[in-house]
Amino acid sequence: MRERYASGLDDNTAKKMIELLNANLANVIDLTLSGKQCHWNLQGAGFIGVHQLLDETTARILEISDTIAERVVILGGEPNGLASRVAKDTVLKPYPTGITAVNDHVKALTERYKKVAETLREAIEAAGEAGDEDTADLFTEASRIIDKDAWFIGANAK
Structure with a gap:
């Protein structure tokens, strides 16, 4: 382990x-990339607002991913956001390709x-x-943001 900057933890x-x-x-990185995939490929009614x-x-x-990565360093670890690691470790299913409709995205x-959000609560x-x-507090704040954004995005479904 690297030098640890957080005290009080064994x-x-x-x-x-x-x-x-x-x-x-x-x-979180996979979610970011899913959002960009959606952003680049959606079409139809409501496009600009969702985009x-x-x-x-x-x-x-x-911002969430930066905060998580910084906490890893504070605890003496090495954050790993490489694409190969993200693909191996994510709990998310692959984002669907071939869809364009705003509602589907x-x-x-x-x-x-x-x-x-569920994994953050765990x-x-x-x-x-x-x-x-x-x-725990870091994860709590992240889950609040993710929940709110799920609501913002989901409110666009028909």
Whole structure:
């Protein structure tokens, strides 16, 4: 492990949190890429509103991924956001290709947001049980943002 900047956590807890953080980092990065896939390919009624919304939601997800990665470093680990690692570790199913309708994209993306939010809530519990309230708090804030954005995106479904 690298130098640890967080005090009060034993090495075992720090290692567990690094694994938990990196697992969720993969999910958040995959969600970001799913959002961009949607952003680039949707067409039809309501296009511009959803297209612009996805710019905003992507920016928020990028902030979440930075916060997660920074916490990994604080705990003495190495964040791993390489495409090969994300593809291997994500809990998300591959984003569908060949769809263009706004409604189809909105549904596919909203499902993914909800899945990431679910894994973040599981991570909140695991971090709390491990005694790392700072990491639990990070996951709590991330889940609030993801839940809200799932609602914003999902509200565009017909």
